[in-house]
Amino acid sequence: MGSPSEKGFGQGDPALARWAEETFAPEDAVLAEIRERSAREGLPGIQVGRMDGLHLEVVTRAVCAKKVVEIGTLGGYSGVCLARGMGPDGILHTFELERHHADVARTSFERAGVADLVRIHVGNALERLPSIEREGPFDLVFIDADKGGYPAYLAWAEQHLRVGGLVLADNAFAFGHVHEARPGGEDARAVAPLRAFAERLASGGRFRATMLPTAEGLAMGVKVK
Numbered sequence: 001m002g003s004p005s006e007k008g009f010g011q012g013d014p015a016l017a018r019w020a021e022e023t024f025a026p027e028d029a030v031l032a033e034i035r036e037r038s039a040r041e042g043l044p045g046i047q048v049g050r051m052d053g054l055h056l057e058v059v060t061r062a063v064c065a066k067k068v069v070e071i072g073t074l075g076g077y078s079g080v081c082l083a084r085g086m087g088p089d090g091i092l093h094t095f096e097l098e099r100h101h102a103d104v105a106r107t108s109f110e111r112a113g114v115a116d117l118v119r120i121h122v123g124n125a126l127e128r129l130p131s132i133e134r135e136g137p138f139d140l141v142f143i144d145a146d147k148g149g150y151p152a153y154l155a156w157a158e159q160h161l162r163v164g165g166l167v168l169a170d171n172a173f174a175f176g177h178v179h180e181a182r183p184g185g186e187d188a189r190a191v192a193p194l195r196a197f198a199e200r201l202a203s204g205g206r207f208r209a210t211m212l213p214t215a216e217g218l219a220m221g222v223k224v225k
């Protein structure tokens, strides 16, 4: 099933989610345009939820992240949130496999007024990440691409975040199946790598980590050594 395009929030009560969105206003006209244009351009509706985008901006601000890496750009929705959190003296390296997604994202970054802060790298992230390593260590790595790659992306983050830097990863609940002994259905293949990712993050010794119980599960770890 993958991610629903309309993601819930909090305790699963749609009225509570509506209240949160009315109160915190997570999506302005710029982000709404990105969501709509991405759909018109044929991109899958798998960008972060509205409140999750706000979480990304606020967390990026809270840790004063200035050197940020995103794995999985899609149409640039979460990238704009991260760039807003970094402020004008930050730099965001974002990695995307699909050329068309990257083209849509380029327009998003231009319209959001953050294009000067963003470098889009097109190709397989694992092959392209070494090209930025000399600019590290980084302050924040946000993982939101192929689920099979999460363990390798975490290993990269372990190496290239500064101590005190933050790793964030969306979909850490494996679409609700991460805890199941015998997951079935189309999301089953995501479970083993996402479980390996969570176990390494939680008890590998390099991070102090938690899981924010968003609709998708937002894993968050601070690098401690």
Ligand SMILES: C[S@@+](CC[C@H](N)C(=O)[O-])C[C@H]1O[C@@H](n2cnc3c(N)ncnc32)[C@H](O)[C@@H]1O
Residues within 6 Å of the ligand: 046, 047, 048, 071, 072, 073, 074, 075, 076, 077, 078, 079, 095, 096, 097, 098, 101, 123, 124, 125, 126, 144, 145, 146, 149
């Ligand atoms: C869930 S979407 C990212 C959503 C985006 N972070 C947002 O919230 O706006 C996942 C993206 O990762 C890309 N992707 C998948 N495998 C990848 C890989 N190996 N390297 C880089 N990008 C990849 C997909 O093409 C897709 O655009």
